[in-house]
Amino acid sequence: MKDNHISLEDKFQATIDAEVKIEPKDWMPDKYRKTLIRQISQHAHSEIVGMLPEGRWITRAPNLRRKVALLAKVQDEAGHGLYLYSACETLGIDRDTLFEQLHSGKAKYSSIFNYPTISWADIGAIGWLVDGAAIMNQVPLCRCSYGPYARAMVRVCKEESFHQRQGFEILLTLSRGTDEQKRMLQNAIDRWWWPSMMMFGPSDGDSPNTQQSMKWKIKRFTNDELRQKFVDVCYEQAKVLNVTLPDPDIKWNEERGHYDFGEINWDEFWNVVKGNGPCNKQRLNARRKAWEDGAWVREAAVAYAEKKAARKANQTKVA
Amino acid sequence: MNTCAHEHLNTFTQQKNMKSNWPLWEVFIRSKQGLSHKHVGSLHAADEEMAIQNARDVYTRRNEGISIWVVESKHITASNPDESESLYDPANDKVYRHPTFYDLPDSLKHI
Ligand SMILES: [Fe+2]
Ligand SMILES: [Fe+2]
Numbered sequence: 384m385k386d387n388h389i390s391l392e393d394k395f396q397a398t399i400d401a402e403v404k405i406e407p408k409d410w411m412p413d414k415y416r417k418t419l420i421r422q423i424s425q426h427a428h429s430e431i432v433g434m435l436p437e438g439r440w441i442t443r444a445p446n447l448r449r450k451v452a453l454l455a456k457v458q459d460e461a462g463h464g465l466y467l468y469s470a471c472e473t474l475g476i477d478r479d480t481l482f483e484q485l486h487s488g489k490a491k492y493s494s495i496f497n498y499p500t501i502s503w504a505d506i507g508a509i510g511w512l513v514d515g516a517a518i519m520n521q522v523p524l525c526r527c528s529y530g531p532y533a534r535a536m537v538r539v540c541k542e543e544s545f546h547q548r549q550g551f552e553i554l555l556t557l558s559r560g561t562d563e564q565k566r567m568l569q570n571a572i573d574r575w576w577w578p579s580m581m582m583f584g585p586s587d588g589d590s591p592n593t594q595q596s597m598k599w600k601i602k603r604f605t606n607d608e609l610r611q612k613f614v615d616v617c618y619e620q621a622k623v624l625n626v627t628l629p630d631p632d633i634k635w636n637e638e639r640g641h642y643d644f645g646e647i648n649w650d651e652f653w654n655v656v657k658g659n660g661p662c663n664k665q666r667l668n669a670r671r672k673a674w675e676d677g678a679w680v681r682e683a684a685v686a687y688a689e690k691k692a693a694r695k696a697n698q699t700k701v702a
Numbered sequence: 703m704n705t706c707a708h709e710h711l712n713t714f715t716q717q718k719n720m721k722s723n724w725p726l727w728e729v730f731i732r733s734k735q736g737l738s739h740k741h742v743g744s745l746h747a748a749d750e751e752m753a754i755q756n757a758r759d760v761y762t763r764r765n766e767g768i769s770i771w772v773v774e775s776k777h778i779t780a781s782n783p784d785e786s787e788s789l790y791d792p793a794n795d796k797v798y799r800h801p802t803f804y805d806l807p808d809s810l811k812h813i
């Protein structure tokens with residue numbers, strides 16, 4: 384029995400080492416399944432909660448061009464959430480349980496969405512930095528060992544690049560605007576830079592699951608590796624916007640071939656994770672309210688479907 | 703008789719709503735004329751009409767398809783991966799099913 388178990392696990396690892404995807408009905412270690420359910424559902428929740436800070440600005444967009452773009456972007460995020468919930472369900476957990484975990488606060492979502500969007504420049508900053516960091520994280524996930532997750536990520540990544548470009552364009556326009564617009568731009572970068580850096584998660588030393596996830600090829604790069612890539616890319620892009628990243632320690636390191644950067648405020652990070660960020664309560668309440676307010680719609684749709692089915696069955700009987 | 707059926711329907715609805723709800727559907731999309739439908743994922747919907755509409759919104763926001771199939775997931779029967787040996791191995795030793803099995807001179811053309 385024990386031997387048999389070991390060989391199943393060895394076979395599983397060999398499949399992964401050979402870069403062959405794992406599919407829903409294949410045998411997998413319990414821990415692999417649990418890790419994926421946690422990661423994919425967190426990711427799905429992040430896409431869904433992520434609609435809230437931006438949704439606030441749809442009615443406030445400065446013109447119609449910006450408005451249709453933002454609307455399309457937010458709709459994409461809903462789509463991403465749905466692809467991911469669907470991938471998660473293939474692991475044997477149902478949608479209602481996933482929602483329950485979100486609404487009860489048991490499940491986590493990306494802490495970045497617990498920060499407020501107080502100016503129009505924030506929408507640009509989210510597109511550039513938040514979607515930018517998400518892309519950094521998500522591109523390697525297209526090669527994740529679990530088939531349904533990898534396939535969902537391919538779809539997501541195809542759509543993300545428009546998100547980042549629309550954000551950057553907003554910022555670029557502000558950077559060429561009035562002094563007040565330039566100040567608004569710099570202020571948004573000042574507020575969004577560090578939370579975006581935190582999106583890659585704790586440092587490798589404080590991320591106990593990283594090793595196993597790398598071995599299972601769920602993760603392809605460590606948190607710190609991805610964060611470094613992000614800094615290197617953003618530093619150059621910031622020049623185009625004429626903005627300063629709010630980190631006095633950013634400096635090119637010839638030896639490493641990377642930018643060095645300052646220490647992240649991990650107390651803030653853990654504090655927001657634990658629910659004490661500026662908008663945690665507001666976000667969860669908005670999700671719960673949407674779920675509760677939508678109950679009658681879900682019920683009515685089921686009643687209508689049943690009525691239709693019954694009518695159809697009756698007609699067949701008569702015929 | 704009608705009342706009875708109606709009551710039954712109501713209890714059924716209530717039971718279903720407690721656990722909540724909409725069944726799961728698998729979505730297949732034909733990306734263009736001439737290609738077959740391909741599985742793209744799943745979604746929840748109350749009935750087939752809504753499943754098609756939701757599939758349109760979720761899976762074809764950028765002209766990814768010209769035709770959609772939806773099938774309630776419970777109607778799909780899948781082969782068991784544990785039985786893949788007995789299912790697919792028999793094909794392994796039937797090399798004579800492949801054109802390269804047949805020894806013919808190089809000078810022979812158009813065959
Ligand atoms: Fe997204
Ligand atoms: Fe995302």
Ligand SMILES: [Fe+2]
Pocket residue numbers: 460514517543546
């Ligand atoms: Fe996005």
